[in-house]
Amino acid sequence: MAELGDRVLDNVTAFEGTVIGRCEYLYDTPSVWVLSDNLDKDGKPVEVWVTEARCTVVGHVSST
Numbered sequence: 001m002a003e004l005g006d007r008v009l010d011n012v013t014a015f016e017g018t019v020i021g022r023c024e025y026l027y028d029t030p031s032v033w034v035l036s037d038n039l040d041k042d043g044k045p046v047e048v049w050v051t052e053a054r055c056t057v058v059g060h061v062s063s064t
Contacts, residue, residue, distance in 0.1 A: 002032050002052055007059035010034070010050050018061050020047075029053055 002008050002019050009016045021033030029051050036046040 001030075002055055002057055003060075005061045006057045007061060008032065008034060008050070008055040009058050010048075010054050011056055012054050015046075015048060015050065016058070017046075017048075022052075023049070 002022070004019055004022065006019045007016065008019055015034065015036065017034040017036035019032045020035045022030065023033070024030045031049050032052050032055060034048055034050050034055075036048075038046050040046050
């Protein structure tokens, strides 16, 4: 289970980033909101929602 602040890798798309949000529903798979270190063409950080089951935790970002 990915926690807020964890670094995760999406095993399907190879998208990697930091979990900044989490969403759970009664009858659906939990999802995590992942913020990449990369920027899009407009210079904004790339953010995606990913099904948690597709993710592997690869580290944790320190809050200090």
